[in-house]
Amino acid sequence: MNILIIGTGYVGATTAMVFAESGWQVTGLDIDAGKIERLRQGRLHFHEPGLEDLIAKHVRSGRLLFTTDSETAIADHDVIFICVGTPSRPDGNADLRYIRQAAEDIGRAMNGYKLVVTKSTVPVGTQEQVKAWIESAQRQPYRFDVASNPEFLREGKAVEDALRPDRIVIGTDSARATRQLRTLYGSFRCPWIVTKPRTAELIKYASNAFLATKISYMNELAKLCDELEVNVKEVADGMGLDPRIGPSFLQAGLGYGGSCFPKDVSELVMTSRKHEVNLRILDQVMEVNQGQFAYLLDKARARLGSLAGKEIAVLGLAFKPDTDDIREAPALRMIDRLLLEQASVRLYDPVAALPDRSSYRDVTVCSTPEEALLGAEAVMLCTEWTEFAELDWAQAKAFLEQPNFFDGRNMLDAGRMRGMGYFYQSIGNDH
Structure with a gap:
């Protein structure tokens, strides 16, 4: 399976690195051409100890690619992780505009079955919204699954947490999606929780709030x-x-x-x-x-x-x-x-x-x-x-x-x- 990561910020770049380190072919997608050019040179646009060296390693090996061409990237990959930002709006709610944009881009460029995985931290119920946004943007009614796979990364310790996670949480109603994600994370030895999407989304918020x-x-x-x-x-x-x-x-x-x-x-x-x-x-x-x-x-x-x-x-x-x-x-x-x-x-x-x-x-x-x-x-x-x-x-x-x-x-x-x-x-x- 080839993996596409939409968004190359802190979560996206770390997720791209960890899958490349696990032996998968990975492409990072971002609309910011400046970020993509830096990443193609193996350089990060933010500070995170140890991450830049691993990014550079996999850029050199060819296992990690970066692009701004969303339509081609979405069409060429069957597993797509959404890792875009969800900043707070002035009223305190999460701003999902970038999640929606990614979902609609996937729907428009879809050319066959896709497993879409939301890695970004999103409010409870977002997995259902992502499905609806993809469906509304589809040109043809291709099948797809949407799963929730929240990240548990500490800034400053992201490499350690990504390579040696304390748990993997998967929220999905699809047996096919579960099998694919178990294959992707097959090399990791840590507790697994496979649950409903809403539960997975709440686990992330409940953990940080505690x-x-x-x-x-x-x-x-x-x-x-x-x-x-x-x-x-x-x-x-x-x-x-x-x-x-x-x-x-x-x-x-x-x-x-x-x-x-x-x-x-x-x-x-x-x-x-x-x-x-x-x-x-x-x-x-x-x-x-x-x-x-x-x-x-x-x-x-x-x-x-x-x-x-x-x-x-x-x-x-x-x-x-x-x-x-x-x-x-x-x-x-x-x-x-x-x-x-x-x-x-x-x-x-x-x-x-x-x-x-x-x-x-x-x-x-x-x-x-x-x-x-x-x-x-x-x-x-x-x-x-x-x-x-x-x-x-x-x-x-x-x-x-x-x-x-x-x-x-x-x-x-x-x-x-x-x-x-x-x-x-x-x-x-x-x-």
Whole structure:
């Protein structure tokens, strides 16, 4: 079976790589000619550790091709994965315009049986809509199946998660589709769930929403820890040893961001409202997350007073390390508020860049951490890049006007930083 991947973003490029690595012939399709040209040269248009090397490997071998010719690509492939974006609309619902476009393109170019697999994160019931969109666009009534196969990739760890998944979820009503997908994923050794399409779609949203809930719960608990003079990290360590809880996503900090958790929690809440079900916990999860960055900012004001005219070094822009993704990044909210309060911001991130330089012309973008620290009256650590843990903070103190350090990711050791002469505050981790 030859595989077509529609969409060559984070999910599409990773999916193309994993099938090529498994020995299949794969073609990536995108309307963006610039992206396709870069991929043909074995280069990625985003940052994801290890992925570019594997893309380049399979481009050289000829197992991985890229094209902008949708009609020919759809006609020439029997298995088609839809991996396009589903961003949030202003009202919180998922925007399915790119899913619909892909489905209609498939319908128009169809020349025989196709297995269409939705890999994008989509609202419950989308598999049925995709079938309807394909049928409405067909020139001839060819048979086809539509299956749901949600991705469970962590940005910064996509290669690891794709090559060694913890589960494969297939949502389909078709025995033929199930057989084909079992063949495609035949080399993987992990648990399988074969279920109805709606169930598969909800598994993805429910998983992300639960992880987001763990994060917001710990961020709320961290505030109580500050008042009780208890270290939230030690609390998390003790909780995480319970196998019913586990250690993942118990780290207090500035909150979650990125392309998945914010939009997926929002969409699940919107879906529940359409069905007159109130997911009150998730309402609170979103509320806690939106305001979490302000908790650290309050600590800074308590130390510095007015932030107007203060020189603030912001370390980290990406929503998490090992990615250049700044969508819903807490650091952006922090920078926006600092600018609103007329602080001067000096920013450093090893990979990520500001979205629109014209909107951030008052931010000094630096090429090293030391440059960002130069003359600063406070440091705001917003992304836990390894580079920051390895920095010689004893020497770095000489660059600062005042050694005030606000650790939004509880990354550094409070006692060690204070021993170097820093005023150090984190989130629930100072005791």
